[in-house]
Amino acid sequence: MERLKIGVICYPSLGGSGVVATELAIKMAAKGHEIHFITSSLPFRYNEPQENIYFHEVRIDGYAVFKYPPYDIALANRIGQVVEEQQLDLLHVHYAVPHAVSAVLAKDMIQSDIGIITTLHGTDVTILGHDPALRNTVKYGIDKSDITTAVSDSLRTETIELIEPIKDIQTIYNFIDEETYHPIEPGTLREDLGILADEKVIIHISNFRSVKRIPDLIRAFALIVEKISVKLLLVGEGPEVPRIRRLVDMLGVTERVIFTGKRDDLPELLSFSDVMVLPSEKEAFGLVLLEGFACGVPAVGTLAGGIPEVIEDGVNGHLVPIGDPEQIAEKTLHILCNQDVHQMMKENALETVRGKFASDKIVAQYEKLYYDLQKKGCPNVWN
Known part of the structure; x- marks a missing residue:
């Protein structure tokens, strides 16, 4: 050619x-x-x-x-x-x-x-x-x-x-580039961020704009911490950060939410995360979902735009309505609290990247x- x-x-x-x-x-x-x-x-x-x-x-x-x-x-x-x-x-x-x-x-x-x-x-x-x-x-x-x-x-x-x-x-x-995004040994990164060995990890990665509806995630997280020992990683920067910090403080989950800012070590962060949450109201595709899947991270995402073309409900994650923190909490807990479900979705997430994408x-x-x-x-x- x-x-x-x-x-x-x-x-x-x-x-x-x-x-x-x-x-x-x-x-x-x-x-x-x-x-x-x-x-x-x-x-x-x-x-x-x-x-x-x-x-x-x-x-x-x-x-x-x-x-x-x-x-x-x-x-x-x-x-x-x-x-x-x-x-x-x-x-x-x-x-x-x-x-x-x-x-x-x-x-x-x-x-x-x-x-x-x-x-x-x-x-x-x-x-x-x-x-x-x-x-x-x-x-x-x-x-x-x-x-x-x-x-x-x-x-x-x-x-x-x-x-x-x-x-x-x-x-x-x-x-995505599978040579960059794949399960990787994170070294001491988990401990460096103050995450205990028995704590589950929820991760969200975005540019922190209003369209991402991160307050829905924070409200869902406040419900999740009542049930299990868990930390929330918020990775990225953007105009919504001050508002999100105020909501985190107001809901009393400050000690469990970690604002990392922009990071160059996303594969390492993803490799010790248990579930990704993407609560957007608009999302043409959701590239970050593929990055998570490639590292074996199931996802909870909204029925917005192209997200349902990446997340297959009940297979590699769960889909929830836009603007429903209770559903986000319920579906996230379903993945975090059921080891067999998590393992099945993890394997299917990896297969999604290897196959369709x-x-x-x-x-x-x-x-x-x-x-x-x-x-x-x-x-x-x-x-």
């Missing part, structure tokens, strides 16, 4: 879309393709230089005529430059706004026929798509792309119903899209 030169446009900072975009790019580079990141900074998951991967920085200068720096225009200009200078074969952009729109603008500016694949990760539809001022912009980015994918069937359905694109959208699920399977689906797009007429394939 021909090797391809692929331009990748994504958010380089912490977040599920950046993780998937970077991991996909790294795996494509390992298969021999040439990857060109076109971003404002190096993606945070790209930790060390790798063969076949190049970085093209998007610089944004301030101009008095603009109230805000024109990132989307600067990005379009840089995309155009890289397409021409590097003779790219295709662009894979993550998020319709602003990335797909900027890619389309770049393509038009340089009068290129380069193919564009857009992957929707959620926020561009679930939030921006509901804003009348931006809905047509999201639709434009999708309609002008050659191929559009969504990370879950739920997101695909919501996009079609809300945006009404002229082209179909296909689902390609998220994946295996990285080689998902990467192959994207690679097929790349070659399908090339067959439609992009002329720059190199050998």
Whole structure:
């Protein structure tokens, strides 16, 4: 098969879309393709230089005529430059706004026929798509792309119903790097965090926004501590942290809740955790669930977005209604208090990652899209 030169446009900072975009790019580079990141900074998951991967920085200068720096225009200009200078074969952009729109603008500016694949990760539809001022912009980015994918069937359905694109959208699920996420010996980390040997561990990992509904988890946890000896790990940072801390204090569980902040040792933290809870009201996919599953951690999650496409109720975890702390507590206790149930769900969680969401399977689906797009007429394939 021909090797391809692929331009990748994504958010380089912490977040599920950046993780998937970077991991996909790294795996494509390992298969021999040439990857060109076109971003404002190096993606945070790209930790060390790798063969076949190049970085093209998007610089944004301030101009008095603009109230805000024109990132989307600067990005379009840089995309155009890289397409021409590097003779790219295709662009894979993550998020319709602003990335797909900027890619389309770049393509038009340089009068290129380069193919564009857009992957929707959620926020561009679930939030921006509901804003009348931006809905047509999201639709434009999708309609002008050659191929559009969504990370879950739920997101695909919501996009079609809300945006009404002229082209179909296909689902390609998220994946994780199994070489990073797997059961691992955590060393003294458990003890370092002050967790006793006989205490169960509940873990939640997110960016602590209101959409994650972490107060529901805290209220559920206050019910759980009445029944068993347990600690709650809250991993991450975000605007909701002060509110959550106040609720933890108010409910009298301060000594049992550990705020870890952002961590680079998620596999180790997950490997000694007993159950993950994701109580979100919106979740396009729930990549963190796969990270937990890969480390053998069953999950309790809400019937929101793509979560039911990852959690199979009663198999690798439990599903609960949105905004129901009592159900969260009940289902979490069911896993924690039944050793046979926990072991069964742990084994099924590992199998979920190995089967439905295996990285080689998902990467192959994207690679097929790349070659399908090339067959439609992009002329720059190199050998």
